Structure formats: structure tokens, C-alpha cells
Amino acid sequence: MPLLDVQDLSKRFGGLQAVEGVSFSVEPGRITSLIGPNGAGKTTIFNLITGIYRPDRGMILYKEMSLVGRRPHAVVKLGIARTFQGIRLFPGLTVRENVMAGRHCRGKAGVFAALLRSPGQRREESEIRSRADDCLRFMHVDQHRYELARNLPYGDQRRVEVARALATDPELVVLDEPAAGLNEEESASLVALIRQIREQGITVLLIEHDMKVVMGVSDHVLVLDNGRLIAGGRPDEVQANPRVIEAYLGCGAGAAAAPGAAPDVEDARDV
Amino acid sequence: MNLRRGFSRFLGPGGNPARALPRYFGPLGIVLLCLLPLPLDNYLRAVLWQLGIYVLLGLSLHIIVGYAGMFQLGHAAFYAIGAYTVGILNLRAGWPILLALPVGAGLAGICGYIVCRPILHLRGDYLAIVTIAFGEIVRILLVNDAGGWTGGANGLSGIARPAIGGFVFRTNLEHFYFVLVFVLLGIAAVRRLEDSRLGRAWMYVREDEAAAEAMGIDTVRVKSLAFFLGSVGAGLAGGLYASRVSVISPDLARFQESVTIFCIVVLGGCGSIPGVVVGTLAMVALPELMRVVRDWRDGFLGLSMILMMIFRPDGLWPRRRSGLGT
Amino acid sequence: MEFLAQNLLNGVSIGSFYALVALGYTMVYGVLRLINFAHGDLFMWGAFLGYTALTAISAAGLSPGPWVFVPVLPGVMIVLALAGVLLERTAYRPLRSAGRLPPLISALGAAFILQALARNLYGASYKTYPSSVSLPGGVRILGDVTMGTTQIVAVLAALLLMSALHVFVHRTRVGTAMRAVSLDHDTARLMGIPVDRVIAGVFLIGPALGGAAGMLVALRYGSFDFTLGWTFGLKAFIAAIVGGIGNIPGAMLGGLILGVVESLGAGYISPQWKDLIAYVLLALILIARPGGLLGERCAERV
Known part of the structure; x- marks a missing residue:
């Protein structure tokens, strides 16, 4: 099938x-x-x-x-996750924040969880970060994770974009x-x-x-x-x-x- | 993220532990804020109270403009909705202020949500225009005494003071502390939202809405949540305002009020909480304290807005690269 | 029937002023994609400058009859044209490449300055043009439907100015250049069009028309104060949006529609809800057809 x-x-x-x-x-x-x-x-x-x-x-x-x-x-x-023909990273955010975007659809913490910092929310936050880092490592761009996306060379930006897509599972x-x-x-x-x-x-x-x-x-x-x-x-x-x-x-x-x-x-x- | 480090990060601008302020900064700041009005005269205490209200307004608009990147130029309408709701509940139904406050905030939030749904798809400056129109609609409804409840152009008067148990907040000093509690809670709430799944989603939308949607972010939901929460904050500020001055008028929903709040966010530095405080000082405290130039207050504001945009477009205290990625 | 006709006539007469002011908003938006919040206040300054000129003529011992408009109106237009160019040079041009938000803030700032200047130089009280500048009498148009001579002349002047603008934009080289710049700055520049000068030209024409409208509105309504730019200017701006901002015929159409709808609303519903009608109309148009009646599509691009 x-x-x-x-x-x-x-x-x-x-x-x-x-x-x-x-x-x-x-x-x-x-x-x-x-x-x-x-x-x-x-x-x-x-x-x-x-x-x-x-x-x-x-x-x-x-x-x-x-x-x-x-x-x-x-x-x-x-x-189904995608990348774009012209790169569409979030230019003003860090590489890691970019990849964390991919995890958004797998999370569920809402307003109250965020305000109360519930244990579930904190677990989810650390899971988001560690999964984002996994994806960055997989694409060999984890050394750039705290840099702004717009400052990366072109080839690395492409890799970050793929990492962001992979982060959506x-x-x-x-x-x-x-x-x-x-x-x-x-x-x-x-x-x-x-x-x-x-x-x-x-x-x-x-x-x-x-x-x-x-x-x-x-x-x-x-x-x-x-x-x-x-x-x-x-x-x-x-x-x-x-x-x-x-x-x-x-x-x-x-x-x-x-x-x-x-x-x-x-x-x-x-x- | 880490509750043990929570207190120091309560008020600080940081996020990245390496750059976070020392652990004692938060409590020290709160203590200083509590001591601040004690040596001041009654007038300055009232100014401090007013600053507190505007910081709350700035924080609430900051969610919509600073995080989600939507140009909301009618924020004062929700401020007015909160104030009038508290006033009407108190005057007509005899509700105590503490009970009416959350209802006012909630109603403002619901109005914000309803209003934003049909206009979310509009491009930045078109959104600004519709929000201006909405602000004016609210003001005209208030002036024309919609439903016979708003008191027309004269507004409402005789709204009660907030009371806890038998203690009634009366003096400027007491009101300052009352508002301070909400300001501190507001700062904590906005900081926690910023460093959360929802807060990041707002920033993705601000940076590139189409890419955010394509990465699995429900942009409509996320943007309407920003509008809802921002309007709740404005409604709360309105309720607090009503319960101290006890006289409110349709002027609360004036466009000039919306512009002041908008400028607090933008001049302070879009996307930064300390920027909101600095913006409030610049937009509200400076003109208030320099009474000699009060006649020229608007001109002075206008000039500084132009100069700021040309020479310091990121605001007085721009958003530092925070620890969202940490 | 006569009631309807009278209201329609009033609507057209107010609407033609809305249209005249709306042109300034729409032309600037066309070339810069900027909402020039200061335009309403330049318009308000037109009313005040006219007031100054008329007072000065009275002070000189001359009795200002209707003839004074012949030198004063062009004079006010020239002063405001220069003010418009100065505004563009100082507040907008440095921000040309700064995105959409900074120029918007700068425009709000300029509006604040212009308002503060008017309030402090002229005071907060209402001003009136000397009654001797009005033309006497009125014209009976149909049954009991009448229109003051002054009103008729003011409306005709507004229509004349709009036609002149239309001819200018569509029949002259500079007008063609303006239309080119409004489509695409870079392409226009590559085609050898001096984009900066064209934009400056827009800031000459818009405020000049706005200034003329300021005097005509002051003449028609009799009294005004420093908030004129805000109250009337915002309406004119709504007219520009309703017609489709960036679109010159749209501004004229939007002005007329707004004037008529408002006037009918005031006549048949209640004058106090007149303003609300304008804003509700705006909100409905923007929700249903964000580009306005004749405008571009403008929902967020995918």
C-alpha cells in the first residue's frame, strides 16, 4: 500500500x-x-x-x-514535513529555536501549563530541546545552535531546514x-x-x-x-x-x- | 525551566543561564520597588501608580505586537471594556471590585478574541487600520450610552475601591502596592509565556508566518490566543484604573491612548520585557514629570518617536538574544 | 423624496471633501506603502493657515470678501506642499528601507508634532473664518432642496482639483512615472525614473490638495479646531481604504460613498451614530474585501 x-x-x-x-x-x-x-x-x-x-x-x-x-x-x-525551495528559516531566531519549531506540533502544553510551569510542561520543554539537538547533530550543524539562522552559510542553512523538518517526527x-x-x-x-x-x-x-x-x-x-x-x-x-x-x-x-x-x-x- | 533558579529569573531579562542576572537580583528588585514610594510625596506616588497601570498595558500589548508581531492600534478599547465592566458590575450589581476585576479582564479577552477572528488574515498595516476602527467604535458606543449603561460622555462615577476583608485600598501608596502585585504577576506571566511552546510559536509567526504554518503551527489559533491574552491584560489594567480613580469616561478608549500604549512597546524595544518598563518611563513618566513642557508633551513625544525610529529603531532596550535556544 | 435628495446632496458635498483629503493618503500609500498619519494634520494646517491669512488681511484694513480665496488658496497649497516635502525628507526618507513599522511610527510622531504646534500656536478654542468670505445666498435645486452658494463653489473647487489630478496622473510624463513607482521601485529606477524625486512629487501634491481641502472644509463648516485633522482626517482615510488604498479613482469613489452613507445614516437613523456608520463600513469592507472596492488584493501572501 x-x-x-x-x-x-x-x-x-x-x-x-x-x-x-x-x-x-x-x-x-x-x-x-x-x-x-x-x-x-x-x-x-x-x-x-x-x-x-x-x-x-x-x-x-x-x-x-x-x-x-x-x-x-x-x-x-x-x-508530512517539508523544506522550501528558497530557504524559509526564521532569520532572527537561533538555529536551535528554528529546529524547536518542528517539535511544536508534537507538544501539547498550553497557556496554563506555561504559566504554572507544571512538571509535564517542564518535561516537554526539555524533550523539545533535546530532540531539537538530536536533529541538529544528525544534520551535523549542532555546533551552530546558538547562532542566529541568518548568520549561517547557505549550505548550513539548508541543513538546518532539513533538521527542522525532521524534528516534526x-x-x-x-x-x-x-x-x-x-x-x-x-x-x-x-x-x-x-x-x-x-x-x-x-x-x-x-x-x-x-x-x-x-x-x-x-x-x-x-x-x-x-x-x-x-x-x-x-x-x-x-x-x-x-x-x-x-x-x-x-x-x-x-x-x-x-x-x-x-x-x-x-x-x-x-x- | 528550573524552579530553583526561578526567583532570580523572575524579573531579569535573561533566559540564558550564562548571562542571567545574579540570583539575588529578583528579590532585591522587588524590595527596592516596595521601598521606592516611601520617601516620595503623594503626587509622585500617584505617578508611580499610573506607571504601574501603563506597564500592565504595555505588557499586554507586548504579547500582541512584540511577540506575535501584529499591529494592534486599538488596544485602549479593551482597557475601556475592562474599566466599564468593573464599573457597571460594581455600580449596578454591587459586586466588590475583587470579584469584578476577573470578570472585566475575561470579558475584554473574549471581546478581543471575537474581534480578531475575522481580521487575522489581514496584512500588518491593514490590521492596524481595523483595530483603529474598532477602538473608535467602542469609544462611540460608550459616548452614545449604548444600552443605557455607560453613562454617555460623562462616563461612570462613584465606583468603589478594592477591599480585602475589611481593608479598603484608599491612599495612593496602598493603590501603588495593589497595582504592583499585578505588575509583578504580569511580568512573571509574560516571561513564562515567552519561554514556552506558545511563546516560541508567536515568534515563529512574527518571523515568517507561512513557514510557521508549514512547520505545523496553527497560526490562526496562536494569533488569536495572543489577542485574547493581550486583551485580558488590558481589561485587567482597566479594572484597576477604574477602582482607584472611581470616575471613568469614554476617553479611555481614545486613539491617543492606544498610540501611547503602542509606542510604549515599540519605543521600548519590541520583544523585550524591560523594554516595556523603559518605554513606559519614556512615554508616561517623562512627560508627567516635566510639567513645564506639558503643553508640548505631544510634540515632544512625536519628535522623539521620529528620532528613535531613525537612530535607534530597535528601541531603547531591544530584545537580547535570549535563552530560548538554551 | 425631498428629504432623501437633500441628504444625498449633503452626502455628495461632504464626500467630495473626504475624497480630496483621501487622495493624499492614497497617493502616499501608492508609492511608499505607508499610512501617512500626518496627512490629516497637514490638512488641518490648511484650515489654520487660511485662518491666519484671512485674519492678516482683515488686520491690514481690507475687508476679506470671497475674492481673497483667489490668492490665499494657492498660497496655502504652496506652503503645505513645501511642508509635505520637508516631512518626507526628514521623517520618512531615512526610513525608506527600514520595513513597515518604523515609518508608521514616524508618521504618528509627525502627526503628534503638527497637532501640538497647532494647539500651542492657535490655542484650543474653535476658530471661524470671517463671515464676509462666504458667498451670499443659495440655490434651489429641486423643490425645497437647496444648497448654499459657498457649498456649491467649494464642491466645484474640490471636483476641479480632482479632475486636474486625474489628468496629471494619466496624461503627463511625471504622472506616468508616479504610476510606475507605485508598481515597483526597483524596476522604475532601472527604467531611469528618478524614484526619489517622484516620491517628493507625491508629497508636494498630496498635502497641497489636503491644504486646499482644509480651507474649503473650514469655509463650509464655519468652525474648526486643532483636532480637525484627527476627526475629519480619519474619515478621509477610511474613505481611501473603502475605495481601495493606493488607487486614485478609488479614493474619490470611497469619499463619495462615505459621505453619502454617513449623511443618509445621520438623516434616517440618528446624527449621533453618524461616526459609527463610517467605522462599521470600514470594518465590513476590510473583512469582506480587504483591498477596498477598487483596490489590490491584500490578504497576507502565502
């Missing part, structure tokens, strides 16, 4: 059909990648899954529960171009980390432009073009698919080149 099952998903913005009749499923314990040229609708699909947009048509089933109409915070609580993490702007060495270690995330039993759904990352890490690749799904399969299958090559290189271009030259300009429909 798939962890995430998307059926006939469609979304239109004004005159632009961003996503049209897309169906796919994400199997638990695997790394699934969504690739496609700019404007293909990848980030839109992520925003539909995570509740930021509401689909015009179609179903999104997560563990057989419908996600349509749920607000983003409720989706997180069900076990997700079963599915949705990573939107985690390798964008990273150099070769940094992306290689990112790939290793994504594998480690899977080894923890967490399913990964990935948008990525860096074909090295995609082909190296994915169990399953989905290719999107103009809002429609045009191919899906194992990385090697997808790489050899002529429709995919055409989508990346345009009509009539030489079929010899692999889709490694994908442009890495950011998707037009940012969150």
Missing part, C-alpha cells in the same frame, strides 16, 4: 494550468524524486500536498486519509530542491544524508534539478512537463526515455545528451 497516493490532481492559476491530471504514488521507505523543466509544476504539486494550495480537482490520500482541505499545520501533524519528508546552490562536495554529503534519512525509516519525496543527486539517490523518478506527468520509473529507465530527453532539450534536439543539463534557475511559482 502506498504511503501517499495522488490521483488526477489538477490546479489552475488564472489562465495557467499549472498541474493537470497528475497521478502517482509514493511507496513507503523509498526515495521518490520529482523532476522536470522549470515551470513544470513540481513546486505546485508540493504546495498542493502540504495544504498551501487547494486542488481544483483530484485526490491526495496519505495513509488512506484525504489531505484535501486540510490546512498546512494539520498536514504536518499527520506526518515525519513519516514523509518533502524536500524542495535541497541541493540548489550547493557545490559538488556539499551535494555529495547531502546525498549521503538523504540516504541516512531513509535508513531511519522515513520516506523521502524530492524535487531536484541536480541530475547527479537525483540519479544517485532515487529509487523512483517521476518526470513532469507542462503540468503533466510524462514518465515514471527507475532512474536508468527514465534517463533512457525519449520523451524525457525531449522535454528537457526541446523538440528535435539531439537525443544523445542525458538530461543532466537541466537549468537550475528557480521554479517560477515559488511559495
Whole structure:
């Protein structure tokens, strides 16, 4: 049974059909990648899954529960955490405070618990801190925990963002171009980390432009073009698919080149 | 976090143990505050009482503006709601002040909650405008004697003084101590909220609302809780005010009052509790004590607001990187 | 029927003043995304400067007839235009890149200063323009529906100024530049538009129109004090929001709607609830259609 099952998903913005009749499923314990040229609708699909947009048509089933109409915070609580294409950390807060945000949905202390400092509340507070530190260690950024997020180098900010997503205890993490702007060495270690995330039993759904990352890490690749799904399969299958090559290189271009030259300009429909 | 260290952290600005003030600072501060009015004359004691009221108002608005980052420019409306509720309960139903105070605070909180729900989605300055409008609506309702209960433009008079057992708070000194208790409790409450799951959620919303929502924070709930709690604080301050001056008028809900409270928070340094105290000193104590320039009080305030924004935009006592991450 | 017509007429006449003041709020918001709280007080200063000029003319032994408006009105407009530019230079420009809150506070500060100046220089009592500046008589429009000549002239002057502004914004190079700046500062700058000068231009025009409105309102209502900027200015500001702030036709429409609704409310419900109607209208508009009737969408971006 798939962890995430998307059926006939469609979304239109004004005159632009961003996503049209897309169906796919994400199997638990695997790394699934969504690739496609700019404007293909990848980030839109992520925003539909995570509740930021509401689909015009179609179903999104997560563990057989419908996600349509749920607000983003409720989706997180069900076990789906995300990162953003452009980094969206809380710039004026420390790294640790950022990651502690991920623990919010697993806590329950309210106003009275906070005012009375009840034993349960204090236990929860120390659990929040220690779990946040675990996630920071896992992403190898715990040495920065008291620094302001905005002062971190770009690569580390990305890692903090992943740590924040992991802190929500997700079963599915949705990573939107985690390798964008990273150099070769940094992306290689990112790939290793994504594998480690899977080894923890967490399913990964990935948008990525860096074909090295995609082909190296994915169990399953989905290719999107103009809002429609045009191919899906194992990385090697997808790489050899002529429709995919055409989508990346345009009509009539030489079929010899692999889709490694994908442009890495950011998707037009940012969150 | 740690109750044994609690007292020293009761009033201090800190959070990070490495930077926390010495352990004796809290109790020492409280003792000094208790001794402060003793050598002062009656007028200055009244000023101190007034400062206490404004610190409470500042703290309550601080939750909404400083933590949750919402521009609330009609806070005085809830101050007035608290004051009028206490006044009406006391005058019409004969309730003792101590019983009416929590009801006034609660009613102000409920009003805050109801008002904020439809407007939470508005962008910063639009929110400011609706809150201004709400403040004016409340003031006009009071002036026009809504329901025949508010006494119109003259307001209410003859509200009783607070009493515990047989002891009635009468003098300025007694009222100062009465308010001081609430101020200290208020500071403790806001500090505890700041360093809690809810307090952090407010700051996430302030920093980046969409990211907060996407990280699992119910932003609507968190923001309306800020409005609720802030309005409770304003209502409490209103009730305390009514029970000392015993005469209240619709002027409590004036826009100028809302602006004063707003400036206490912003000038003091958004997001910092000592900033609220410093802001109150700057906005209320300074003009009050410099009576020679009282005619120019508003002009002086205006000038300092502009200069502050240009030269010290983070406020007089900005929020230090606190120990939330510790 | 006549009652309705009279109220509508009153509403249009008040509304045209709201609109004239609302233009200043809306133009500044358009280019700076700033609520210029000081605008209402600049408008109030228009009334006071006119008062000073008229008193000075009387003191010089001349009897100020209606003709004095011909030199005094433009004079007041020029002084306020300069004041507007000075305000922008000192209180707003240093905060151009400081986010939204600091300029807002600064604007409130400027409003406080302008009010304190007026109160201390003129005193807190009500001021009245000499009755000799009013035009005598009135015009019977329909049955018993009448309108004073002064009122008619004031409304016509307001409409004339608004039309002039409309032509200026849509038919001239500077006006086009203003519209460009209101869309995007950076792009406008890249296109070679001197953004700072355009913004200064907005601060010339807005307060000038506001100052004219100040004199006209003082003339129409007869008396005013230093709180005029707050009471009337806030209403005008609401008019700008109702029409869609940042939108020039919206300000005019919002002003007229507010004037008419208020006047009908005062006529059919009760004059004492007149103010409440304006605020409730504002709250309803902002909740249901936050951008105003003709304005941008402005709920928080996802």
C-alpha cells in the first residue's frame, strides 16, 4: 500500500494550468524524486500536498486519509514535513529555536501549563530541546545552535531546514530542491544524508534539478512537463526515455545528451 | 525551566543561564520597588501608580505586537471594556471590585478574541487600520450610552475601591502596592509565556508566518490566543484604573491612548520585557514629570518617536538574544 | 423624496471633501506603502493657515470678501506642499528601507508634532473664518432642496482639483512615472525614473490638495479646531481604504460613498451614530474585501 497516493490532481492559476491530471504514488521507505523543466509544476504539486494550495480537482490520500482541505499545520501533524525551495528559516531566531519549531506540533502544553510551569510542561520543554539537538547533530550543524539562522552559510542553512523538518517526527519528508546552490562536495554529503534519512525509516519525496543527486539517490523518478506527468520509473529507465530527453532539450534536439543539463534557475511559482 | 533558579529569573531579562542576572537580583528588585514610594510625596506616588497601570498595558500589548508581531492600534478599547465592566458590575450589581476585576479582564479577552477572528488574515498595516476602527467604535458606543449603561460622555462615577476583608485600598501608596502585585504577576506571566511552546510559536509567526504554518503551527489559533491574552491584560489594567480613580469616561478608549500604549512597546524595544518598563518611563513618566513642557508633551513625544525610529529603531532596550535556544 | 435628495446632496458635498483629503493618503500609500498619519494634520494646517491669512488681511484694513480665496488658496497649497516635502525628507526618507513599522511610527510622531504646534500656536478654542468670505445666498435645486452658494463653489473647487489630478496622473510624463513607482521601485529606477524625486512629487501634491481641502472644509463648516485633522482626517482615510488604498479613482469613489452613507445614516437613523456608520463600513469592507472596492488584493501572501 502506498504511503501517499495522488490521483488526477489538477490546479489552475488564472489562465495557467499549472498541474493537470497528475497521478502517482509514493511507496513507503523509498526515495521518490520529482523532476522536470522549470515551470513544470513540481513546486505546485508540493504546495498542493502540504495544504498551501487547494486542488481544483483530484485526490491526495496519505495513509488512506484525504489531505484535501486540510490546512498546512494539520498536514504536518499527520506526518508530512517539508523544506522550501528558497530557504524559509526564521532569520532572527537561533538555529536551535528554528529546529524547536518542528517539535511544536508534537507538544501539547498550553497557556496554563506555561504559566504554572507544571512538571509535564517542564518535561516537554526539555524533550523539545533535546530532540531539537538530536536533529541538529544528525544534520551535523549542532555546533551552530546558538547562532542566529541568518548568520549561517547557505549550505548550513539548508541543513538546518532539513533538521527542522525532521524534528516534526515525519513519516514523509518533502524536500524542495535541497541541493540548489550547493557545490559538488556539499551535494555529495547531502546525498549521503538523504540516504541516512531513509535508513531511519522515513520516506523521502524530492524535487531536484541536480541530475547527479537525483540519479544517485532515487529509487523512483517521476518526470513532469507542462503540468503533466510524462514518465515514471527507475532512474536508468527514465534517463533512457525519449520523451524525457525531449522535454528537457526541446523538440528535435539531439537525443544523445542525458538530461543532466537541466537549468537550475528557480521554479517560477515559488511559495 | 528550573524552579530553583526561578526567583532570580523572575524579573531579569535573561533566559540564558550564562548571562542571567545574579540570583539575588529578583528579590532585591522587588524590595527596592516596595521601598521606592516611601520617601516620595503623594503626587509622585500617584505617578508611580499610573506607571504601574501603563506597564500592565504595555505588557499586554507586548504579547500582541512584540511577540506575535501584529499591529494592534486599538488596544485602549479593551482597557475601556475592562474599566466599564468593573464599573457597571460594581455600580449596578454591587459586586466588590475583587470579584469584578476577573470578570472585566475575561470579558475584554473574549471581546478581543471575537474581534480578531475575522481580521487575522489581514496584512500588518491593514490590521492596524481595523483595530483603529474598532477602538473608535467602542469609544462611540460608550459616548452614545449604548444600552443605557455607560453613562454617555460623562462616563461612570462613584465606583468603589478594592477591599480585602475589611481593608479598603484608599491612599495612593496602598493603590501603588495593589497595582504592583499585578505588575509583578504580569511580568512573571509574560516571561513564562515567552519561554514556552506558545511563546516560541508567536515568534515563529512574527518571523515568517507561512513557514510557521508549514512547520505545523496553527497560526490562526496562536494569533488569536495572543489577542485574547493581550486583551485580558488590558481589561485587567482597566479594572484597576477604574477602582482607584472611581470616575471613568469614554476617553479611555481614545486613539491617543492606544498610540501611547503602542509606542510604549515599540519605543521600548519590541520583544523585550524591560523594554516595556523603559518605554513606559519614556512615554508616561517623562512627560508627567516635566510639567513645564506639558503643553508640548505631544510634540515632544512625536519628535522623539521620529528620532528613535531613525537612530535607534530597535528601541531603547531591544530584545537580547535570549535563552530560548538554551 | 425631498428629504432623501437633500441628504444625498449633503452626502455628495461632504464626500467630495473626504475624497480630496483621501487622495493624499492614497497617493502616499501608492508609492511608499505607508499610512501617512500626518496627512490629516497637514490638512488641518490648511484650515489654520487660511485662518491666519484671512485674519492678516482683515488686520491690514481690507475687508476679506470671497475674492481673497483667489490668492490665499494657492498660497496655502504652496506652503503645505513645501511642508509635505520637508516631512518626507526628514521623517520618512531615512526610513525608506527600514520595513513597515518604523515609518508608521514616524508618521504618528509627525502627526503628534503638527497637532501640538497647532494647539500651542492657535490655542484650543474653535476658530471661524470671517463671515464676509462666504458667498451670499443659495440655490434651489429641486423643490425645497437647496444648497448654499459657498457649498456649491467649494464642491466645484474640490471636483476641479480632482479632475486636474486625474489628468496629471494619466496624461503627463511625471504622472506616468508616479504610476510606475507605485508598481515597483526597483524596476522604475532601472527604467531611469528618478524614484526619489517622484516620491517628493507625491508629497508636494498630496498635502497641497489636503491644504486646499482644509480651507474649503473650514469655509463650509464655519468652525474648526486643532483636532480637525484627527476627526475629519480619519474619515478621509477610511474613505481611501473603502475605495481601495493606493488607487486614485478609488479614493474619490470611497469619499463619495462615505459621505453619502454617513449623511443618509445621520438623516434616517440618528446624527449621533453618524461616526459609527463610517467605522462599521470600514470594518465590513476590510473583512469582506480587504483591498477596498477598487483596490489590490491584500490578504497576507502565502
